[in-house]
Amino acid sequence: MTRFLSDGKVCLSNNAAERSLRCVPLGRKSWLFCGSDRGGQRAAVAYSLILTCRLNNVDPQAWLAYVLARIADHPVSRLDELLPWNWKAAQVALAA
Incomplete structure (x- = not known):
């Protein structure tokens, strides 16, 4: 909230981030068993790279x-x- 108050151009909601991650819940059961914490971290990196490309x-x-x-x-x-x-x-x- 303080970030929003200091810069009025910052969006108050996170709707854009949630929309970009809509593909994640579709595979939630698949992602539930990444194998380990490192597997989850690798999946997060892969998502970040793919979404960066899309953006x-x-x-x-x-x-x-x-x-x-x-x-x-x-x-x-x-x-x-x-x-x-x-x-x-x-x-x-x-x-x-």
């Missing part, structure tokens, strides 16, 4: 295939190039 208008499947094919040979100092928003910009530049 940046990037096809999650195409992005993930690209990243998985190249991440082993990609320099650690340039991992930011593989982030969805940077990947999309690079794809647009290649198309032009």
